[in-house]
Amino acid sequence: MEYNKLVAVSGLSGLFELISSKNDGAIVRSLNDKTTKFASSRIHQFSHLESIEIYTIRDNVNLAEVFNAMKADGTALPDVKDDKAIKAYFQKVYPDMDFDRVYTSDMKKIVKWFDLLQKNNIEVKLTEAEEEAAAEEETPAPEVKETPAPAKKSAAKTQEAAATEGEPVKKAPAKKAAAKKAAKKKED
Template sequence: MEYRKLIAISGMSGLYELVGSKTDGAIVRSLEDNTTKFVSSRKHQFSHIESIEIFTIRENVNLVDVFKAMDKSSEVIPSEKDPKAIKDYFKKVYPEMDFDRVYASDMKKMVRWYGIIKQNDIPFELPDDAEATEASNEG
């Protein structure tokens, strides 16, 4: 499975793999319980997580950059039920984050999504990253 196929769906928790699309929605597979279902685009919005950006004190960064920082960190990932611990965690792991504009609920999602991605052994790579890795492996 590839990072670029992962989507978040408004009104539904967790992450999903985009299996197929139709004119009125998408067929998705949950990364938590592997169930496949049709989700209507009339009721829900779909966001590819590769296109999600996070506010920082400088320029916005892609969510994958935050996940990579989480992956490299030796800090213990806090429970998603403890907003203060989550904020303290991100202050250590990604101090450039703009904590006035990134809400506690967003940080909670990042912790949850990171766990789901790690559980499914999906590499944190955007398409450009994958192409660069392939090119260096060929050389």
């Protein structure tokens, strides 16, 4: 099972592996009990774990960074029923988190999800495309000097110029008229 196939489904607890998607929903497999079910998109919303970001005091970070910090810390996970213990845990593990905007309920979800990932031996890593995009953001792109191309007069500009000079404005032929002329030429 890969991290990039995991989704959170609104209204359903836990995490799910996205097996297949359809126009009206998706087929998902629960990480808790390995049951497979259809989740309708009319009732549920799907959030890929890779797309979830966490508020920090600097820039928002991907949820995978928080999971990796939790894994690197190695501290035992707090009891999800103890709000103070959860907040203290995240203050120790990820102190850059913006605790005014990240609610305790969100922190509880993160702890539950991390526990599920650990139980299912899922390696938390972003896909290569997202890693490359993050690397491009960190390194500035070299400046490219462009030489301006010679300007071509468009039909709209020539009409504007004629209108300002007081000449009558000629309208461009409509597409239908051009199509009729082309069809007439083919007949001849």
